[in-house]
Structure formats: C-alpha cells, structure tokens
Amino acid sequence: MAEETTQNTQKVTMEKIVSLCRRKGFVFQSSEIYGSLASCWDFGPLGVELKRNVKDAWWKDMVQSRDDMVGIETSILMHTQVWTASGHLKNFTDPLIECKGCQKRFKGDEVEGKVCPSCGGELSEPRAFNTMFKTHMGPIEDSASEVYLRPETAQGMFVNFPNVVTTTRKKLPFGIAQTGRSFRNEITTGNFIFRDREFEQMEIEYFIKPGTQEKWFEYWVNERYEWYQKLGIKKDHLKLHHKKKEELAHYALACADIEFLFPMGWGELEGIASRGDYDLTQHANSSGKNLKYIDEEAKEQYLPYVVEPSAGLDRAVLALMCDAYDEEVVEGEERVVLRFHPRIAPIKAAILPLSKKEPLAAKAREIFNSLRSDWVVQYDDTQSIGRRYRRQDENGTPFCVTVDFQTLEDQQVTVRERDSMTQIRIPIASLKSTLAAKLAGEPMTQGTVAWKSGEAVKE
Amino acid sequence: MAEETTQNTQKVTMEKIVSLCRRKGFVFQSSEIYGSLASCWDFGPLGVELKRNVKDAWWKDMVQSRDDMVGIETSILMHTQVWTASGHLKNFTDPLIECKGCQKRFKGDEVEGKVCPSCGGELSEPRAFNTMFKTHMGPIEDSASEVYLRPETAQGMFVNFPNVVTTTRKKLPFGIAQTGRSFRNEITTGNFIFRDREFEQMEIEYFIKPGTQEKWFEYWVNERYEWYQKLGIKKDHLKLHHKKKEELAHYALACADIEFLFPMGWGELEGIASRGDYDLTQHANSSGKNLKYIDEEAKEQYLPYVVEPSAGLDRAVLALMCDAYDEEVVEGEERVVLRFHPRIAPIKAAILPLSKKEPLAAKAREIFNSLRSDWVVQYDDTQSIGRRYRRQDENGTPFCVTVDFQTLEDQQVTVRERDSMTQIRIPIASLKSTLAAKLAGEPMTQGTVAWKSGEAVKE
Numbered sequence: 038m039a040e041e042t043t044q045n046t047q048k049v050t051m052e053k054i055v056s057l058c059r060r061k062g063f064v065f066q067s068s069e070i071y072g073s074l075a076s077c078w079d080f081g082p083l084g085v086e087l088k089r090n091v092k093d094a095w096w097k098d099m100v101q102s103r104d105d106m107v108g109i110e111t112s113i114l115m116h117t118q119v120w121t122a123s124g125h126l127k128n129f130t131d132p133l134i135e136c137k138g139c140q141k142r143f144k145g146d147e148v149e150g151k152v153c154p155s156c157g158g159e160l161s162e163p164r165a166f167n168t169m170f171k172t173h174m175g176p177i178e179d180s181a182s183e184v185y186l187r188p189e190t191a192q193g194m195f196v197n198f199p200n201v202v203t204t205t206r207k208k209l210p211f212g213i214a215q216t217g218r219s220f221r222n223e224i225t226t227g228n229f230i231f232r233d234r235e236f237e238q239m240e241i242e243y244f245i246k247p248g249t250q251e252k253w254f255e256y257w258v259n260e261r262y263e264w265y266q267k268l269g270i271k272k273d274h275l276k277l278h279h280k281k282k283e284e285l286a287h288y289a290l291a292c293a294d295i296e297f298l299f300p301m302g303w304g305e306l307e308g309i310a311s312r313g314d315y316d317l318t319q320h321a322n323s324s325g326k327n328l329k330y331i332d333e334e335a336k337e338q339y340l341p342y343v344v345e346p347s348a349g350l351d352r353a354v355l356a357l358m359c360d361a362y363d364e365e366v367v368e369g370e371e372r373v374v375l376r377f378h379p380r381i382a383p384i385k386a387a388i389l390p391l392s393k394k395e396p397l398a399a400k401a402r403e404i405f406n407s408l409r410s411d412w413v414v415q416y417d418d419t420q421s422i423g424r425r426y427r428r429q430d431e432n433g434t435p436f437c438v439t440v441d442f443q444t445l446e447d448q449q450v451t452v453r454e455r456d457s458m459t460q461i462r463i464p465i466a467s468l469k470s471t472l473a474a475k476l477a478g479e480p481m482t483q484g485t486v487a488w489k490s491g492e493a494v495k496e
Numbered sequence: 497m498a499e500e501t502t503q504n505t506q507k508v509t510m511e512k513i514v515s516l517c518r519r520k521g522f523v524f525q526s527s528e529i530y531g532s533l534a535s536c537w538d539f540g541p542l543g544v545e546l547k548r549n550v551k552d553a554w555w556k557d558m559v560q561s562r563d564d565m566v567g568i569e570t571s572i573l574m575h576t577q578v579w580t581a582s583g584h585l586k587n588f589t590d591p592l593i594e595c596k597g598c599q600k601r602f603k604g605d606e607v608e609g610k611v612c613p614s615c616g617g618e619l620s621e622p623r624a625f626n627t628m629f630k631t632h633m634g635p636i637e638d639s640a641s642e643v644y645l646r647p648e649t650a651q652g653m654f655v656n657f658p659n660v661v662t663t664t665r666k667k668l669p670f671g672i673a674q675t676g677r678s679f680r681n682e683i684t685t686g687n688f689i690f691r692d693r694e695f696e697q698m699e700i701e702y703f704i705k706p707g708t709q710e711k712w713f714e715y716w717v718n719e720r721y722e723w724y725q726k727l728g729i730k731k732d733h734l735k736l737h738h739k740k741k742e743e744l745a746h747y748a749l750a751c752a753d754i755e756f757l758f759p760m761g762w763g764e765l766e767g768i769a770s771r772g773d774y775d776l777t778q779h780a781n782s783s784g785k786n787l788k789y790i791d792e793e794a795k796e797q798y799l800p801y802v803v804e805p806s807a808g809l810d811r812a813v814l815a816l817m818c819d820a821y822d823e824e825v826v827e828g829e830e831r832v833v834l835r836f837h838p839r840i841a842p843i844k845a846a847i848l849p850l851s852k853k854e855p856l857a858a859k860a861r862e863i864f865n866s867l868r869s870d871w872v873v874q875y876d877d878t879q880s881i882g883r884r885y886r887r888q889d890e891n892g893t894p895f896c897v898t899v900d901f902q903t904l905e906d907q908q909v910t911v912r913e914r915d916s917m918t919q920i921r922i923p924i925a926s927l928k929s930t931l932a933a934k935l936a937g938e939p940m941t942q943g944t945v946a947w948k949s950g951e952a953v954k955e
Contacts, residue, residue, distance in 0.1 A: 115527045
C-alpha cells in the first residue's frame with residue numbers, strides 16, 4: 038500500500054466521519070428528537086446532494102449513456118408470490134440466538150458455541166429468522182393480506198423482464214437497472230450507514246445469451262470496479278474478492294465483491310453475481326407464464342442468463358466520505374477537508390464577498406446568480422474569509438470565488454482551489470468557462486487565464 | 497373553457513392513458529405476472545425518465561435555485577412517537593363499513609346509510625380504520641417493536657427542524673424540502689396512479705415568523721400554481737380550490753388545493769396548507785425538546801409558523817400525461833402524440849438513419865454519440881421513417897433527426913418537430929446548438945439556419 042494511503046486511513050476514523058456528518062448536515066439519526074430509531078438514517082442538506090450526485094452519476098453512466106440498458110422504478114410492496122418464487126420467504130433468514138439469561142438476541146454466526154457476550158449466560162439453539170419486514174395490505178390483518186417490504190430491488194427487474202422486452206424491443210444482451218429503497222430486518226446492525234435496516238440500492242440485471250456468461254461477468258466486474266475509481270476512490274482503497282465455489286449460492290456460477298477499505302476494515306460495496314437462468318426459471322415456474330426470450334437471429338427460444346451488479350448507495354456514500362476525508366496542518370492550524378471528486382461534491386463553488394456592504398454585495402450576488410443555473414453554488418458572507426474557506430473545505434466544495442474591493446475596479450475575482458489551496462485571479466467574464474473546465478478536471482496551474490499571485494487573497 | 501381545451505378533454509380517456517402507458521412502457525401493474533398487486537404500480541423505461549424529469553424539475557426549481565430552501569431525505573420508517581405526536585396514530589383513519597352479507601369492505605362516506613353496493617346486503621356501523629401500514633422492527637413481533645411506514649414525508653422535515661437550523665445557520669423564512677415514497681393503506685383505491693397505496697410525494701415545510709402567514713400562504717399558492725403551467729400544463733386544466741373554514745382541520749389557518757381536470761373530473765394535484773405552529777408544538781411537547789427558533793434580530797425566541805405545499809409526484813405525472821395526450825388525423829391516418837414540454841419529455845431527440853447500411857449507419861451513430869452526453873437521445877433504425885415518427889410521437893419526443901443519403905454529401909440533417917411536424921434542414925455542425933435552443937423554447941420557424949423545404953423528408 039502506498040505511503041499516502043496508509044497515512045490517510047490512519048487519519049480517518051468512523052467516529053470522525055459520524056461526527057462530521059452530524060455537525061455539517063450530511064447525515065442525522067432518524068427521529069433524533071425522540072432518541073432516534075435504530076439503524077435508520079436521514080440525509081441532511083449536504084448529504085442529500087451528495088447522495089443525489091452519486092445516484093445520478095450511476096444513472097447517467099449505467100443507463101442513459103448506454104444503448105444496452107433501460108431503467109425502471111418498481112414498487113416496494115410486491116405480490117407475495119414474488120418472494121415465494123425467489124426463495125426469499127423460505128431462505129432469506131438469519132440464525133437467531135437468544136440468551137436464556139438476559140434475553141438479548143444475537144445473529145447466530147457471531148455467538149454460536151459461546152456464552153452470552155452481554156451477561157455470560159447460556160445461549161439458545163439458533164432458529165431461522167426471516168429478515169423481510171412484513172405488513173398487511175387492506176383492512177384485515179390475516180395471512181391472505183400479508184405483504185413484504187422488498188429486501189432487494191432485483192426482483193422488480195425479473196418480473197418486468199417480459200414487459201421490458203415487449204415495450205422496448207431490446208435485443209440480448211441488454212440490462213434493466215433501478216435505484217430504490219430496500220428493507221432488511223437485520224438482527225445486528227452497525228457501522229453507521231454501512232449496514233442499516235432501510236437502505237438504497239443501485240441494481241442491474243443484465244440479460245445475456247447462455248454460454249456468454251463468463252465474458253459478461255468479467256466485463257461487469259471490470260466496469261463496476263473502474264466506476265468507483267472514476268468517482269475518485271483511490272485504487273489502493275479498493276479490492277476485488279472473487280468468491281470460491283464453496284462460498285457461492287447453489288445456483289450461482291460466479292460471484293465477486295468489490296470491497297472498500299473502511300475505517301473498520303474491508304467491507305463490501307457491491308456484489309457482481311453470475312446467476313444463470315435461476316431467477317427467470319423460478320418466476321416462469323411459479324407464475325406459469327412463458328418468460329422465454331425469442332432470439333430471431335438464432336431462431337431459438339430460451340431463458341436468458343443473468344449477470345447482476347448490485348451496489349449499495351448508502352455504502353458508496355460512506356466510502357466516498359471516508360476516502361475524501363483528510364486532515365492537514367496549514368499555517369499552524371488543522372484543516373479538515375473532504376477531497377470529493379467535483380462530480381459528486383454537494384456544492385460546486387462558493388461565492389464569498391469580502392464585505393457585506395454595497396456595492397460589493399450586489400456584485401457578488403450578481404456573480405452568484407450567473408452561476409446558479411449551471412451548478413449548485415453557495416453564497417456565504419459571514420465571518421472571516423479564512424473561516425469561510427475552512428467551512429467550504431469541510432463541505433468538500435472544490436472552488437471558492439472571492440469578490441473583493443479590487444473586483445469593482447478590475448472586474449476580476451480570485452478562484453481558490455480546495456485541495457491545493459492555489460489561488461488564481463481571473464476576469465469575471467471567463468469565470469463560468471474556467472469553472473466548467475476545472476470542474477471537468479483541468480488542473481489549476483493550467484488554463485488561459487493569467488496567474489497573478491500578488492493579487493491573490495492570502496490563505 | 498376554451499374550445500381547444502374542451503376538444504382535448506373529450507379525446508383523452510383514462511382507458512386510453514392506461515393502455516398507452518402499458519403499451520409504450522410508461523407504467524406497468526406491479527407484479528403483473530402474478531396477476532398484479534392492487535394499487536401498486538411500476539414505472540417502465542419511458543415512465544421512469546418522465547418521473548425523474550418531473551422530480552428533478554421540482555428539486556431544481558424549489559431547492560437548488562432558491563436561497564431560502566434546503567433539501568433532505570429522511571427514512572420511511574420513523575420512531576413511533578413521531579406518529580403519536582403528529583396525531584396520525586389517533587386520527588389518520590378512514591371510516592370502514594363492512595357488509596354483513598358478503599363481507600366486502602367499503603370506505604364509510606361512500607356507502608353510509610345505504611345498502612351494500614355489491615350484494616344489497618345490510619351494512620355494519622362504521623369503525624375507525626388506521627390507514628398507516630404497520631410492521632415490526634427487530635426479531636420480536638410485539639407492541640414494543642411496532643413501527644409504521646410513513647404516510648407522508650412531512651414529519652421528516654418537522655423532526656429535523658433543529659438539525660437543519662444548527663447545521664445550515666439558515667434564518668427565517670426558509671424551507672425544508674424532500675421527495676420520497678409514502679404509504680397509505682387506502683380502503684378503496686383507483687383511477688390508475690391517481691390514488692395508490694404506495695406513492696411518491698414532493699413536500700415543502702416553509703418556516704416563517706408568526707404574523708406573516710397570510711403573505712406566505714398567498715405566495716406559495718401562486719408559486720406552485722405557476723409551476724405546473726411552467727411544466728406545460730394548460731391553464732384551463734388547472735383550478736384553485738380555496739377551502740372554507742368548516743372544511744379545515746382544527747389547527748389549519750388556511751388551505752388551498754391545486755386541482756387538475758383529469759378524464760374522470762377535477763382532482764387534487766397539490767395542497768397548500770397554512771399550519772401555524774401546530775406540528776412543532778406537538779413535537780416540542782412530545783419530545784420535551786426545545787424546538788424554538790432564536791430570532792437574533794428581533795431578540796426573540798418562538799416556534800415558527802409553517803406553510804406546507806404538498807404535492808403528489810405520481811399524480812403530477814398522470815396529469816402531465818393526460819394534458820399532453822392528443823389525437824389528430826394526418827394524411828388520412830390517426831396520429832397519437834404526447835405533447836410534453838421538452839423539459840419533461842423522457843427522450844429529447846431520436847436519431848433516425850434512412851437505412852441500416854454503411855456508411856449511412858456510421859454517420860448516424862456518430863451524430864447520436866455527439867448528442868448523448870448532453871441529452872437522453874434514442875437511436876432507431878427499424879421500419880419506415882413514417883412509422884418511426886409515429887413511434888416517437890407516442891413517446892413524446894420533441895425532435896427527430898433524420899440522416900439520409902444526402903447527409904453524406906452535404907453534411908446536413910433534417911430536424912422534424914413533434915407538434916407542428918415542421919421539418920428544417922440544417923448543417924450537422926449546428927445541430928447541437930439548434931436543438932439546445934429549440935429544447936429551450938425557440939420556435940421551429942425561427943433561427944439562424946436556412947429553411948429548405950424542398951429537401952425535407954416527406955411526413
């Protein structure tokens with residue numbers, strides 16, 4: 038592992054991330070004023086923009102930019118037979134062990150064969166606990182009205198496979214993608230938004246001709262592994278875990294996890310599974326519907342095989358926060374900075390007038406308004422410039438635009454970059470194009486504008 | 497009502513909309529292969545892009561473009577005390593009446609004092625039925641583990657009011673906004689996606705200084721009324737319903753509904769309610785937390801008043817579908833066209849090569865690829881140009897770009913506009929800027945490009 042990476046993972050702890058998230062408005066505990074609801078979380082003003090940016094990047098890259106993918110959005114409540122066919126009703130269970138002494142409950146594999154970690158008491162035999170949330174639809178609470186909150190969005194794609202083929206006339210190979218909330222009644226949760234009971238997924242079911250699964254499995258493992266790096270995650274913080282034959286579900290042909298080095302250790306971001314025709318076979322048998330694909334070229338009919346890249350959005354957000362987190366000492370003071378890739382940064386630029394007074398404020402507002410149709414930008418005129426820079430560093434804002442008294446005379450502003458703290462002075466007329474180029478990755482030291490260090494605002 | 501409007505509302509029926517939605521992939525029934533799940537719906541490939549566009553337009557206009565608004569995203573499962581405090585546990589009920597003969601259940605106000613509409617049997621007295629979906633969190637199903645699926649997103653904003661004030665340092669007046677799914681276990685549902693058990697909301701809680709509620713109520717009623725027109729809904733199809741004193745909830749100071757003329761009649765799109773400090777008072781009392789706002793300027797502390805514009809996203813999508821739907825006869829054949837505003841159209845342009853052969857296909861792909869980083873565009877090379885135009889009309893695609901053999905020689909393409917079917921021939925080099933201008937509302941007959949009718953592809 039590179040030295041820089043090691044340093045960074047030593048700096049960031051889960052406590053620091055949770056505290057920063059709370060203090061800056063990235064993530065709050067659900068129902069906090071009532072003592073919070075275990076393992077449910079709310080995204081605050083900065084967090085919701087970060088989450089939206091990650092989700093939108095996935096949608097743009099995986100759906101809108103591809104000819105071989107369509108999106109859908111299915112309901113959280115689905116027909117119970119979906120879960121019978123998929124095997125979730127029977128098999129989506131965790132072994133639950135109870136302490137005969139203090140009645141505390143544990144996930145089986147954590148305590149099996151031991152004594153209660155809480156009171157030292159004797160533990161029960163494990164029993165299968167189904168982790169789907171159950172509710173009732175309609176005014177009678179009986180078994181006929183039972184419905185479940187989906188534990189994954191994937192089944193929404195499988196049961197809509199015939200609808201999508203009919204309405205879009207897509208030919209294999211093609212995929213169906215969706216993002217949305219799923220629910221798992223986990224016995225033990227933890228690690229902030231890494232494992233919560235309510236979470237958001239980004240899932241793809243990619244339908245292929247049987248026999249081509251090895252090629253497409255490899256393709257999707259690479260595609261998704263690279264995607265996280267494209268969003269700025271350091272390569273050293275990612276690894277692939279190819280599952281061994283004995284680790285696979287009985288129907289799975291292959292499976293690989295993309296893992297990220299969280300402060301608590303390596304954890305799964307996404308699983309890519311080669312599932313054969315297991316799911317479509319189950320639904321064809323259970324529904325009695327013909328779900329076969331008609332291959333006009335080969336003059337064949339068959340159930341397609343499936344490769345499933347299944348990602349957790351909340352985990353991706355947490356990984357991006359941890360990966361971006363940095364601390365350094367600048368002029369004797371500690372600076373906390375979130376080095377977000379510009380594409381996912383909640384705020385792209387902050388406009389900072391040196392004074393609240395007119396005509397400076399009006400000029401700054403004018404600049405602010407000229408940028409806001411293109412980007413999420415923030416106007417901040419309280420406290421010292423230094424304090425405001427630090428505030429934006431903690432927000433992960435890539436650029437600060439400082440409007441000073443000189444601006445009124447020379448129509449120039451100072452643009453300060455978050456990571457390097459480099460400052461350049463440029464004409465207002467070229468601010469938009471300069472920001473666009475730099476948000477797209479152009480380095481601060483390059484460009485068409487003159488670099489006048491003497492006029493820069495002191496850090 | 498204008499003649500054109502009357503004509504349009506005569507053409508569109510709910511049956512036509514449901515059928516078009518199913519056939520083109522806008523909306524499917526949930527779990528269709530299992531006979532569907534009542535009043536839950538899935539958005540298909542076109543529907544999900546339409547829905548995303550409406551939601552993104554709301555987010556951009558109501559959150560990102562405003563200084564006085566921040567977004568959040570809260571969990572669907574919340575602490576049960578939230579619903580005790582808000583009054584939902586006690587009062588969020590429908591009167592339920594059961595037939596003593598056939599056991600069918602009805603919503604009280606629909607059948608009260610009558611005989612069973614199904615079998616003519618005697619009806620029971622109404623009883624209060626709580627329409628929140630209940631589930632259990634954790635491994636024991638008892639009253640202590642009961643949690644509810646939120647029936648509205650609004651409470652997520654109220655309980656986060658202190659978190660947002662602390663982390664954003666916002667001053668009154670300001671709002672908190674969110675979009676997200678909510679669930680109501682309605683006794684009777686219907687009218688397609690107008691009233692479903694799982695639906696998506698777009699809600700704002702706008703916090704103001706007590707005494708200013710009349711001004712802000714009026715402001716939000718106008719703001720939201722205009723927003724629907726901005727998305728293209730005809731003014732004649734919208735009306736405001738100001739509720740009378742006796743129609744209001746006991747705590748409400750004023751309430752107005754924005755209604756749309758659906759095929760089945762006028763129906764609510766959005767409610768704007770002036771709620772005083774009811775919600776914050778309830779949560780302050782129930783949680784024991786101080787939720788007062790510190791007004792530094794006035795040197796006062798008080799619970800803010802709230803104006804709440806609460807919109808249904810699925811209803812907005814349905815209204816936009818109905819409003820856009822049109823039929824007309826073109827050259828002896830009926831044409832069905834969805835006249836979507838370009839901002840919400842699922843596909844902005846379709847690229848249609850006149851032939852699948854090279855080098856024409858390569859040229860068309862090149863043009864397609866040059867547009868797709870900016871917009872959702874579609875490539876379609878199957879069947880006749882006329883059929884492809886009709887297909888895109890039904891998708892609501894504003895522009896078709898036809899690539900013909902002449903294109904290879906003169907580097908020009910034909911752009912055909914959906915509503916007027918006007919065609920202009922323009923250089924490929926100016927295609928992107930022309931589409932950008934026309935998607936932003938510039939009429940087809942204007943522009944810097946030459947109009948060469950002789951070269952246009954015949955409709």
